[in-house]
Amino acid sequence: MGQNLFIQNALSPPILFFFLGAIAYALKSDFEIPAPLPKLFSLYLLLAIGFRGGIELQKSGFGYPVLPTVIAAILMSLLIPLICFLVLRFKFDVFNAAAISAAYGSISAVTFITAESFLESQNIPFDGFMVAALALMESPAIIIGLLLVKFGAPKDRPIKRKMKWGAILHESMLNGSVYLLLGSLLIGFLTSAIDPSDIKKMEPFTAELFYGAECFFLLDMGIVAAQRLARLNKTGAFLIMFSIFMPIVNAVLGSVVARFLNLNPGNALLFVVLCASASYLAVPTAMRMTVPEARPSYYISTTLGLTFPFNIIIGIPVYMGLVNTMIPSIG
Amino acid sequence: MKRLDLIFSERELNDVLSALEKAEVPGYTVMKHATGRGPERIVTEDMEFTGFGSNAHVIIFCEQEIIDKIRENINNVLSYYGGVAYVSEATPL
Numbered sequence: 166m167g168q169n170l171f172i173q174n175a176l177s178p179p180i181l182f183f184f185l186g187a188i189a190y191a192l193k194s195d196f197e198i199p200a201p202l203p204k205l206f207s208l209y210l211l212l213a214i215g216f217r218g219g220i221e222l223q224k225s226g227f228g229y230p231v232l233p234t235v236i237a238a239i240l241m242s243l244l245i246p247l248i249c250f251l252v253l254r255f256k257f258d259v260f261n262a263a264a265i266s267a268a269y270g271s272i273s274a275v276t277f278i279t280a281e282s283f284l285e286s287q288n289i290p291f292d293g294f295m296v297a298a299l300a301l302m303e304s305p306a307i308i309i310g311l312l313l314v315k316f317g318a319p320k321d322r323p324i325k326r327k328m329k330w331g332a333i334l335h336e337s338m339l340n341g342s343v344y345l346l347l348g349s350l351l352i353g354f355l356t357s358a359i360d361p362s363d364i365k366k367m368e369p370f371t372a373e374l375f376y377g378a379e380c381f382f383l384l385d386m387g388i389v390a391a392q393r394l395a396r397l398n399k400t401g402a403f404l405i406m407f408s409i410f411m412p413i414v415n416a417v418l419g420s421v422v423a424r425f426l427n428l429n430p431g432n433a434l435l436f437v438v439l440c441a442s443a444s445y446l447a448v449p450t451a452m453r454m455t456v457p458e459a460r461p462s463y464y465i466s467t468t469l470g471l472t473f474p475f476n477i478i479i480g481i482p483v484y485m486g487l488v489n490t491m492i493p494s495i496g
Numbered sequence: 497m498k499r500l501d502l503i504f505s506e507r508e509l510n511d512v513l514s515a516l517e518k519a520e521v522p523g524y525t526v527m528k529h530a531t532g533r534g535p536e537r538i539v540t541e542d543m544e545f546t547g548f549g550s551n552a553h554v555i556i557f558c559e560q561e562i563i564d565k566i567r568e569n570i571n572n573v574l575s576y577y578g579g580v581a582y583v584s585e586a587t588p589l
């Protein structure tokens with residue numbers, strides 16, 4: 166079963182396109198995607214999953230399991246950076262440990278989307294309200310990361326680098342990806358409540374194009390991940406090990422919480438993936454702005470070069486096996 | 497006449513331009529999507545979607561007094577986020 170899941174996932178179009186991009190880089194092909202397109206496709210994916218999530222959220226309401234799941238997701242995005250920080254402090258200073266911890270406490274929307282595609286290919290049902298958990302897990306991790314810096318930084322940190330909380334909250338809650346995701350969620354929710362016929366008009370854009378756009382974006386991600394992977398030697402063995410083992414630890418924690426929440430296997434997998442994934446959109450940009458002492462090569466190379474490909478290629482089927490083991494009565 | 501070259505992440509472009517406007521520079525040229533290598537990493541357009549995109553290159557031709565006015569504000573931005581700023585002599589054609 167586990168091996169089948171792994172092979173089916175590895176041979177799905179999004180993952181094959183990811184490999185295609187990575188191989189293009191490895192073979193030094195002159196293939197490239199003009200820079201504005203990946204940005205456009207990442208915005209499209211956020212808009213589409215936000216909109217569809219809003220529709221599903223309207224249908225499911227805010228009772229069980231929506232509210233407990235969302236609250237648990239937020240708590241996990243507060244807890245995971247603290248655990249990561251304790252581990253990372255063995256090797257890194259406060260700034261780097263906090264920045265990397267925040268990235269691992271936050272989420273990767275593309276990993277989430279890939280997990281959704283995996284569930285669809287396996288005919289395992291899941292609920293669209295999980296997008297709400299996705300949207301709400303970015304900001305808390307950023308805030309925890311910055312609190313770790315605030316309380317852990319040396320007292321002689323230059324005054325100009327003292328935290329400006331207005332800017333921090335602005336960056337953590339209104340950075341582009343969080344803003345678009347939450348905004349689209351709200352628009353989907355309102356559209357579904359006010360005039361559901363408008364959903365049909367949006368469907369060719371938000372639903373039918375989605376899978377192809379995901380493949381195209383993953384093609385580019387393959388190139389970027391391969392570039393980052395090639396530069397991982399600068400990060401050291403400890404961080405390389407961390408970027409593989411920490412997602413697994415977080416996945417185990419997530420599956421325990423998913424079992425406690427009594428989530429169905431589809432939702433449980435998405436919850437676990439949210440816990441196991443690491444941010445390369447909102448958190449790195451927020452960290453660079455507020456913690457310039459931290460080295461971007463640490464938290465970008467590991468999240469994009471190792472954790473992201475590990476999660477989408479190996480992690481998702483492994484986490485599905487974990488969910489099936491942890492929640493046998495439902496799975 | 498002086499020429500000031502500024503190279504920094506595109507994310508700080510608004511902050512830098514605001515500092516230039518405050519100093520009342522006569523004008524400036526902005527070139528986006530500048531790539532290359534910094535002390536920390538290769539600067540590439542490939543990371544545009546992450547918010548870690550390419551650099552911007554801003555060129556200003558102005559008198560020394562203007563350079564003196566913008567020095568502190570620009571240095572504040574560049575010393576916090578990184579980037580380079582160089583002043584050179586410029587002779588009109």
